[in-house]
Amino acid sequence: MSKIEIRSHPKLYEVYMSGPSDNLKLYSKNLIPGHNVYSERLIEHKGIEYREWDPYRSKLAALILKNPTSNFLSNSLNCLYLGASSGTTISHLSDIVKDGVIYGIEFAERSIRQLIQNTSNRKNIVPILGDVRYPESYAKSIFKKIDLIYQDVAQPNQAKIAVLNSNYYLKSDGLIILAIKSQSIDSVSKSEKVYKQEKEILENASYEIVESINIHKYAANHIILIVKKK
Ligand SMILES: C[S@@+](CC[C@H](N)C(=O)[O-])C[C@H]1O[C@@H](n2cnc3c(N)ncnc32)[C@H](O)[C@@H]1O
Known part of the structure; x- marks a missing residue:
């Protein structure tokens, strides 16, 4: 079970985040659970699967x-x-x-x-x-x-x-x-x-x-x- 606490972005629809503001990580809710696209981490939180969204790979x-x-x-x-x-x-x-x-x-x-x-x-x-x-x-x-x-x-x-x-x-x-x-x-x-x-x-x-x-x-x-x- 993941210990990462994921929360909604304060403004942007269906964007999620974790961590402190100076070290935020971003996520989207995985449309196809169990599948990743570019070896990004999959994280489960409260029964929902999220895909980590890498700012160095995605502008x-x-x-x-x-x-x-x-x-x-x-x-x-x-x-x-x-x-x-x-x-x-x-x-x-x-x-x-x-x-x-x-x-x-x-x-x-x-x-x-x-x-x-x-x-x-x-x-x-x-x-x-x-x-x-x-x-x-x-x-x-x-x-x-x-x-x-x-x-x-x-x-x-x-x-x-x-x-x-x-x-x-x-x-x-x-x-x-x-x-x-x-x-x-x-x-x-x-x-x-x-x-x-x-x-x-x-x-x-x-x-x-x-x-x-x-x-x-x-x-x-x-x-x-x-x-x-x-
Ligand atoms: C920086 S990569 C895009 C990365 C992608 N946006 C992402 O974040 O997953 C630029 C892409 O644009 C494509 N590209 C460059 N010139 C193009 C053109 N004239 N028509 C269509 N695709 C083009 C390249 O083949 C390359 O795959």
Whole structure:
């Protein structure tokens, strides 16, 4: 029996935590009890199984540990996940948005194969082999208007990719959570200059930066922007 006391996050829907505020651990409630996705710890507390959510593996967990003001999670969100990889973060989202659908776009064949293997028992994840630079190319696989775009692709043109996908799929009151890796854009420029340049691309396309959060502690050269349409 686990001695870890798990409690609800004070604000974010279906996010759980344990430990003191200077050493918090995060969890999501396991949608598929008995199964883990990336060798994360499974913990039982009061008859419920939780999956530990590692901020060094998942930038969404890193963002949550940095206490964003926005309240961006609910049970029925329809999400477009750009850069799904083998399923680490998308599987935690799948634990949370139990009544929504998450379309996970990934262009590396090896990663999408692993994504399918790792998440085939999660009926709210739809893996799609596609290139996020061309949002129209996966339009035939997406049947819902999107409430939340989560983007984590280590590519140049990250803000442009977010705008293209948002213009295509996002509801007018939807949100984008965008991880920006400065060195994918320009390995020479200073990070701050790159972040400023990407923010300007979003603002010039009529998007508002609601929050800009530095997650360097967990992922080198990364910030996360929470963005909405103006
Ligand atoms: C940093 S990893 C994502 C990790 C993942 N978000 C997680 O937390 O579990 C970036 C992923 O984006 C994918 N990617 C990069 N460029 C892409 C593109 N143009 N279209 C689709 N996927 C892309 C890569 O293959 C890689 O799997």
